[in-house]
Amino acid sequence: MTAVSFTPKGPFSLAASIRFLEGFTPASYDQAPDTVLRLAFPTDDGQAVIGCALRQKGVADGSAAVHAEYSLYVDGTVTQPADGTPAAKAARAQIARVLSLDIDATGFPALADADPVIASLQAEFPGLRPVLFYSPYEAAAWTIIGNRIRRTQAARIKACIAQQYGEVVEVEGQRLHAFPAPDRLRRISDVPGLTDVKIERLRTLADAALDGRLDAAQLRAQPAEFALTDLKELPGIGPFSAELILIRGAGHPDVFPAHEPGVHQAMAAAYGLDSQAAASTTRLAAIADAWRPYRSWIALLLRAHAHERRANQV
CATH class of the missing domain: 1.10.340.30 (Hypothetical protein; domain 2)
Incomplete structure (x- = not known):
């Protein structure tokens, strides 16, 4: 297998990513209860499939290196791309994107300084970054x-x-x-x-x-509004x-989800908003402006917090 390493910029916990996937329905993640994250997905160009195992040790400071070993599969045939080749660079970039390791998060902890809601979320989910769909x-x-x-x-x-x-x-x-x-x-x-x-x-x-x-x-x-317009042209x-x-x-780190009621409800509960404010996308978006440039990430933490609350109430 080809080996690569990623040094996170800012806090990152692979264990937190695994826990998230275990509760993320679309992933259907059901693997061995160990510290290895196993992934399999088509490459961005659709020409191969990546089989990948990731590990992280020593996460006391939340920024320990993440080590990955991967192979490329083409119709059942295994290949190992050489370092520096286009295939190797593309695979590395995609693996990093899936775990949001392609984002500089050195400024992410500072958001907690001015917002106790964010401070509480970061304390509840230390090192959790968005775990994406593979593409x-x-x-x-x-x-x-x-x-x-x-x-x-x-x-x-x-x-x-x-x-x-x-x-x-x-x-x-x-x-x-x-x-x-x-x-x-x-x-x-x-x-x-x-x-x-x-x-x-x-x-x-x-x-x-x-x-x-x-x-x-x-x-x-x-710009996000242009990308969203293009995407809405696709059927369905x-x-x-x-x-x-x-x-x-795509892993855009700074988009407020204006059409996701679950996040809006979680925001209302976390910020103690009345029903009128909770129903106002404009009001919610104004609150989320303080989360820049990580609005997508805070929305994920709010979603994860709401999921944990529901699970604990069962």
Whole structure:
């Protein structure tokens, strides 16, 4: 396997990432109870699948290096890209993006100095950064699969698609099914639980990905409002889905989710807002302005806090 290391800029805990994935329904994360994070996913260009194992030791200061070993799989054949090659650089960049290690977070702890809500969230989830979908393409596929059905049902369907059409790779003794690359997704026919409309939209999405319309770097490089407008031109992608793709697929660190009621409710509870303020997206966005340039990250912590509260009430 090819070995690479990442030195986080600012706090980062791989253990926190693993705990997050264990409760993140779309990931269907069910692996050995150890300190290794095992991932399998198509490369951004769709030409291969990455099988990756990540470790981190000595996180007392929250910035210990993260070590990754990965291989590339092409139709079952394993390759090891040489350091410095385009394939190796692209794989390294994608692995870093998935864990938000491509973001300089040295200024993130300072947000707590002026906001006790943020201080409490950072204390509750030390070192947690957004764990992303493997690509904007996969995030978009999730929004189409999950439209108007329960998240648990959508997760089963997504896992079924991976098992039926995706590449199988072995990572640290475990067999993982990667979500199919666009050229495979465009060939899907019958998937239990998916309507004909959703299947057609997934095929259209695959074509859009192959045409470069879901490139993470391009989505992040342009103003967020422009990226969201472009994404909403895709069939089946509305305002909520577009935000999810940009924030959790492309990994944009500084977007306030204006169309995510769950985050709004969590904000209202955390900041003690009355019902009128809680219903005002303008008011909530004004509060979130103080979170710049990490608005997406604070929204994630609020979402994680709300999830923990619900779990503890069961």
